[in-house]
Amino acid sequence: MSESTVEAALMVPSPSQSRPPVILTQDELKKIAAYKAVEFVESGMVLGLGTGSTAKHAVDRIGELLRQGKLENIIGIPTSKMTHEQAVSLGIPLSDLDSHPIIDLAIDGADEVDPYLNLVKGRGGSLLREKMVEGACKKFVVIVDESKLVKHLGGSGLAMPVEIVPFCWKFTAQRLQLLFEDAGCVAKLRTYSENGEPFVTDNKNYIIDLYFKKDVGDLRAASDAILRLAGVVEHGMFLDMATTVIIAGELGVTMKNKALHAITPAQREGNACADLQGCLGTDVLGLTPLMFRADTNLIEFILLEAYYCPSR
Numbered sequence: 001m002s003e004s005t006v007e008a009a010l011m012v013p014s015p016s017q018s019r020p021p022v023i024l025t026q027d028e029l030k031k032i033a034a035y036k037a038v039e040f041v042e043s044g045m046v047l048g049l050g051t052g053s054t055a056k057h058a059v060d061r062i063g064e065l066l067r068q069g070k071l072e073n074i075i076g077i078p079t080s081k082m083t084h085e086q087a088v089s090l091g092i093p094l095s096d097l098d099s100h101p102i103i104d105l106a107i108d109g110a111d112e113v114d115p116y117l118n119l120v121k122g123r124g125g126s127l128l129r130e131k132m133v134e135g136a137c138k139k140f141v142v143i144v145d146e147s148k149l150v151k152h153l154g155g156s157g158l159a160m161p162v163e164i165v166p167f168c169w170k171f172t173a174q175r176l177q178l179l180f181e182d183a184g185c186v187a188k189l190r191t192y193s194e195n196g197e198p199f200v201t202d203n204k205n206y207i208i209d210l211y212f213k214k215d216v217g218d219l220r221a222a223s224d225a226i227l228r229l230a231g232v233v234e235h236g237m238f239l240d241m242a243t244t245v246i247i248a249g250e251l252g253v254t255m256k257n258k259a260l261h262a263i264t265p266a267q268r269e270g271n272a273c274a275d276l277q278g279c280l281g282t283d284v285l286g287l288t289p290l291m292f293r294a295d296t297n298l299i300e301f302i303l304l305e306a307y308y309c310p311s312r
């Protein structure tokens with residue numbers, strides 16, 4: 001996909017314009033979400049640079065805008081050795097959390113996104129550095145194509161990764177599996193397909209991939225239980241961390257903001273209504289019904305939130 005195609009896709013068409021339907025590949029959708037996220041970047045920011053095939057597009061775009069002089073004085077904090085190398089090749093100035101403990105904005109992909117903007121990350125093995133960097137940022141923008149949306153974490157049937165120390169990894173894997181026996185959990189050591197050797201993270205650890213047959217239920221409880229196991233370094237559930245999720249799909253790009261999606265029914269019935277209205281206004285302005293046609297999911301989402309707000 002050429003740069004001009006992405007830029008054209010990011011323009012909001014006027015009602016009178018009719019475009020022929022365009023079939024985009026998954027990688028093109030990732031690129032559209034990434035470019036949209038980079039619109040949040042301003043000169044002078046300290047940026048968390050994510051890892052993976054989606055985040056790669058965002059890092060490329062930041063490099064391009066720096067080269068064109070459209071962005072200046074950016075400092076990048078990479079979340080993996082791979083992203084570090086990519087950023088160096090693009091001439092993006094880099095630092096680390098020791099020197100820059102507060103990050104203005106991080107942009108990264110995700111493996112799963114639930115309706116409350118909780119995430120699974122780490123199928124590329126970078127979850128620990130990602131969680132450290134993204135836990136230190138003021139704003140965390142997640143970029144995905146719509147295939148990443150799930151009803152509940154683990155719902156894709158694919159891996160929920162846990163980074164562990166290599167020492168007695170079988171013991172730790174068994175304990176992880178036992179924790180989620182009721183959810184039909186199967187724990188597998190991640191290996192390289194070429195030689196069957198254990199996959200080793202940037203931090204010289206192993207990854208145990210957890211596969212669930214059923215919903216694990218209380219994610220906070222699941223997170224605490226995993227982190228209590230000696231031998232576990234970190235897990236790939238990113239709970240309540242994303243501030244914005246940008247989803248590129250066949251119907252266009254949708255932005256979901258944490259302020260709306262993290263609100264519980266109890267909060268809705270209480271004095272959160274004014275805030276909700278404020279957020280809704282912001283969100284409506286921030287939403288971009290671009291590319292092809294109206295996003296019906298988006299309309300449902302706005303109506304649902306408005307329903308809870310008596311003054312609307």
Ligand SMILES: O=C[C@H](O)[C@H](O)[C@H](O)COP(=O)(O)O
Nearest residue numbers: 052053054109122124125126
């Ligand atoms: O460890 C990898 C990261 O968490 C990635 O952000 C995640 O796996 C999504 O990667 P991709 O954009 O390639 O689907």
